[in-house]
Structure formats: C-alpha cells, structure tokens
Amino acid sequence: MDKKKIMILGADGYLGWPLSLRMLAKGNEVLGIDNMATRRSVEEVGSTSALPIGSPENRVKAARKKFGGEINLINGDITNHDFLYKSIKEFKPDTIVHFAEQRSAPYSMIDVKHAGYTMTNNIVGTINLIYAIKDLGLNSHIVKMGTMGEFGTPKFDIPEAAFVDVEINGKKDKITTPKWAGSWYHWTKVHDTNNLLFASRLWGITTTDIMQGPVYGTRSSEINSEALFTRFDFDEIWGTVVNRYCVEAALGEPLTPYGKGGQVRGFLSLQDSMDALTLLIENPPEEGEYRTVNQFMELLSVNEIAEIVKAESAKLGIEATIKNVENPRVEAEQHYYNPERKVLPSLGFKLKVKMKDGVGQILKDLMPYKKNIEKYRNVIMPKTKWKA
C-alpha cells in the first residue's frame, strides 16, 4: 500500500492507540488527536486501567523505539471546531478515523449531567468533523465508529445497509434501517449515524460507518510488550463484558452475567477489530459513497461468554464460578438476533482470534498486574441502574 496520511480522533483510547500503532507499523503518516477524556472519566468513577498504560508522551516514545516512526499525538478537543479545522487543514488526511466519542453506556446513564455531556460531546464532535470536510473542500474518507447497539435486538435480520425496503400499511418505501438504542450513549450513535447520512446525501462525504460489536482483548499484532499496552477497563462503567469477566476471574470473584444472561451480541477481539479497520481504511468506498459495515465475529450470549472465561480460567488453575446478578440495564434477556455480515468477508477478511483464545491471552496478561487491580475490586459490581 502507498503511504497514507491517517488522522485518528480518539488516538489515546482502547481502540485508538492500537490503531495508531497499526497505521504507523504499516508505514503511514499518523496524526492522533485526543482530549484525554477517558483517562479522566475512568478516574472520576474511581477506577483505572487494569494494564498499566504510559503517558501519551511515553507511548509515543515506545512506538518510536519499536517501529522507528513517529505518531504525532496532540492533546485537543474536536468539539472545538476551530481546533479541528486547523488540524485537518494542516494535515490534509486521506482518512479520518473518528473514535473521539464518550463510549460508555453506563457513564451516559449516571445522571442528567452525564447524559447531556454524552449528547453534546458525541454529536457536536461529529458535526464539526462533517463540516470540516465540507468547508475545507477535502475528500478525506471518514471512518466513524458506531455500534451494533444502534439496532437493539430486533425481530428482523439486521441488514448491513443504511437503507432498507419496507412495506408500511400496504405502501412500499425505502427507509433508514430501523434503530432502537438501549442507552443515551447508544442513542448518540444513532443520532450521529442519521446526521452523517444526511450530510453524506447533501454533500457527498465519503464515509464508512462501522456498526461494531463489543471488543475484548489485550493484544494486536503490534502490541507485545508492556510499554505498548492499550488501556484495559473492567469496572461497571467502562469495562465491557468479556474484559470484566476476565478481571473477575483473575480476582477470584464470581463472573456476573446480568439478568438471565441470554443477551446475545456480536463480539470480536482487539486483533480482529484492528485487522477489520485496516481493511476498511485501505479499501475505502467510492468517493462520496456512504458505506455501512456490521463489524463483529462471534455471536454469543453473555452466559456463554461466562462459560468460556470459566473454562479458560481453569486452564490457568483458577476455579471461577458464575453468578447471574440483577440486570442494571433495561434490555431483552432472551431474543432473536441475526445481523448480516458481508462487507468484511467481501474484502477478504480472515478471522484470527476465537474468543476462547483471546480470553486465554487476556488472563495471562492480567496475572502480573493482579495486585494493582486488587484495590479496585469494589468498582466491578453494577451500581449504575437504568430504572429510576
């Protein structure tokens, strides 16, 4: 591949950092932007990353040492449109990857302030990005991170498309693929998708809108030492289910599926997320086209995941137990779930990590840091409840 200019918004985050490394390792010019909000917000809820992560400066140094190149990682906020315009105008990116959103459903559900913050931060950031591309007259490819959670758990097969044919009371029409989100966070992603789709129709913005399932894992091709680790969250607010169970196992706590545990989602490893993103970046849609991608690998229920973590723990001599707890969320605990997935296979995507292998690696990576995590034991059980 030709060397490209890749701008990554949210470059300090769980996915942003590994993608910055990947893009650098592939010889691209990488500009990362992050306002470091996740570091502060995880601290706000009394938690921390289970794996130690370096300061932004030390991360960049470690990347330089490993790959011999420079990630230009700038502390800045894309809800400031002057800053964003200036950054884009100077760098003239081929691709802008947009991860710069508040990404926790429970965080958005804490209270009115967190709900309003999530709305403003996510929606205004995306609006600013849209306008920057339009006003600067660029044709950068926007790769925007949405979520499979935008669809909820419908009774129809989730199409991998922005629009779908329907019949309503005997009349046929094409509508935006129906969404029903389960938290303010998820709704901001729906709002962003609608805003981006509207803008792309008006102004022909080249877009890949990724509907991604929950990502788990500690490793990607580029991450093989402590200095390059990406953050690993495990608390009730910031930890997604697989990573949270792994820390529960490591601490000798029961694994805690929420409610009946029949909730099925489409999961993928950090490695596979990076491989999928790389393919999408290297194979953009036609200029002005809006492409929707359903990005997930394995459909599993949260009970099945608990069983996988239990089995992998056993291999390391950890006797994990499973204890379903009251569901803090409002969601279907038994439901139909059949999302389509064609775009990534059509680009030649090959699965690298099955969940059991990814979980085994997580457990091994956590062990040396068990003592550090010990004191955060009390932030794992759900306290943030959807119901009043």
Next chain:
Amino acid sequence: MDKKKIMILGADGYLGWPLSLRMLAKGNEVLGIDNMATRRSVEEVGSTSALPIGSPENRVKAARKKFGGEINLINGDITNHDFLYKSIKEFKPDTIVHFAEQRSAPYSMIDVKHAGYTMTNNIVGTINLIYAIKDLGLNSHIVKMGTMGEFGTPKFDIPEAAFVDVEINGKKDKITTPKWAGSWYHWTKVHDTNNLLFASRLWGITTTDIMQGPVYGTRSSEINSEALFTRFDFDEIWGTVVNRYCVEAALGEPLTPYGKGGQVRGFLSLQDSMDALTLLIENPPEEGEYRTVNQFMELLSVNEIAEIVKAESAKLGIEATIKNVENPRVEAEQHYYNPERKVLPSLGFKLKVKMKDGVGQILKDLMPYKKNIEKYRNVIMPKTKWKA
C-alpha cells in the same frame, strides 16, 4: 376546567406567547421561561418582527391589563439544568409545554456553529427536561413541540403513532415510525423524539409529542390589539412560507415559491394551533403514556399558497405576482404526502380558520406597519443554501 399550573418553555416566542395568553385567559397559573434567544437570533440575521412586540415586561403588563392575571415570565435557559430543576421544583407544574428550541431550519444550516448550537440547545434542553421530571419524581404532562418535518415526504401514509408494524425481508417487527429530516433543525426534532420515547419507555413519562405543520397567522382568540401581538417573522431564516409571502405581497415584491413549488405540507393557523394545544393540555394521555399527535389542518403546496396570498391581496387592492425562485433547500418538489390525523378530531377539535381567511387577516394586520418593514426588504430572498 380546574385551574392548572402550566409551565411554558419558550414563552416569549411566536407560539409561546399566544399560548401563555390563552392559558392565562382560561384562568390557569402560568409560568413562562425564555432565554430570549429568538429576539437575539433574528437581530443577528439583520431582521426583525414585522409586527411590533413589546419587551417581556410590557407584554406581561398588557396581559395583566387585558386578563387581570399575571404571567410570570422568567428570563432563563433550560440548557442550564440547575435553573430548570429549581424552576420546576418550585412551581410543580401540571403541564410543561416545551417550545424552547431553536426553530429555524435555515438558521441551523448557516454554518458549523449554527448547526452545533442547534444540536446542543435543542437536545440538551429536552434531556434536562426529561431528567427534571424523573429526578423530581413528578408526573407533569410534557407537551413537546416536534414537527411534521421529522417524517420528510415518504411514500407511505404517515401514521399518527410512535411505532408502526413493518415487514423487513420477510420478518415482521414493530419499529419507530420512520423519519427522514431535511435540515439539522429537523434532525434535532427527530433526535428529541427518539430521546423522549426512550425515556418514556424507561421511566413512564407522560408525554404528548406534537408533529406540527407550519403555522401562519397573526391572531388568536386572545390577540386583538397591538400590545398583545406575537412576533411575526418574514425573513429567509425565520419566516415560514405563508407569513413570508404575505410580507412580500405587502411590500409589492413577487411571491417566491422555492423551486417547482409542488412541496406539500400540512398548514394550520395560529388560532387553530392554540385551540389544538389547549385541547391536548386539557386532555392529557394516561399517566405514563406517550402520545403522538399529527397537528395540521390543510394540505397545500407552496404554489397553492402563493395563489391564495395573491387572491387575498387582490381583495385589498394589491396586485401580487408569483415568481418561483431557485430552491435553496434540498427537498422533493413533487411528491406523495398523506399524513394521518385522528387524535385532534377524536378530542372534538373544530377548525376555525381556513388559510384564505387567515391570510386576509395577516395582510390587514401588516398594512399599518408597512413602512417599518420596508427597510428589511433585502432579508427576504433566500441566501442560506443547503448545497455546498
């Protein structure tokens, strides 16, 4: 009817002021909140109200003189949740009418700042309102102003319902009624509808979500003198189509339908909007229920409206011409349009004003102020364009 406590957010606006008068005239206790943003924003685009409006203080005085009661009109911003919580907590309203949104499509399309402002202002205001009701443990009825523009112009008959049955690729499900908005402003209304619907499902908030068509007119039962006038906007940014044509006619300018002029919308007079709102306030849905209302009276194309204004102008000796101009918006100029309307008739709603009569009244009301409007001639023609 029993005396009720009615809180009106956006009480200084085109609809907010007449509704404040109506609620007062009916013997209710009225608390109005407004941050006076529309006054400032109309000035910002170099325009003014065609009819003179008093200062908030003088309006309240005029209302006291006419109806012998007090509208408590407070200058405040509902995007400040502390202020909103305090106001609601003290007043304990039976009904909260939510008009406190940026309500101009062209204003939202000016540039990145106006797009971001419209998103933040409208979405955060509604989120704050939702949380205030939930956190204060009240069961106030929220009457929220949405727009028929949320639906766009679909090929199906627009149901008067939050959810609709569909079949997607052979599978049946119930989805939120499909939306496709035509400006950032209209999208904020879609986002608000989704947010409110989500909250009402979680927390059982009693809600009437009004999908209203464009309102025109100068009069309601309570407005019969200059001192009580509501604002009347006519510029390209703030003036809606009927009111804009009337000012064009008054100034001897051609009436200017955008594009081919086949755009059909569901219009209603200010009088009928007030009557409809009064019915909805006096007949709330069941506690915890979410009710969607399609609020419009006459389906007319913008060309047909120009013909009505032309004919009514002729009666006053004004020879108006019609000149279709390039459409600054992106919208279908010939399309199917069949929205359902059952809720208001089921509550006994009776139409009072047909457009030709409403337009005749507007023209008569404008004549004494023609000289004041003269100098704003240059703000009528569209300059704010949807396309880059």
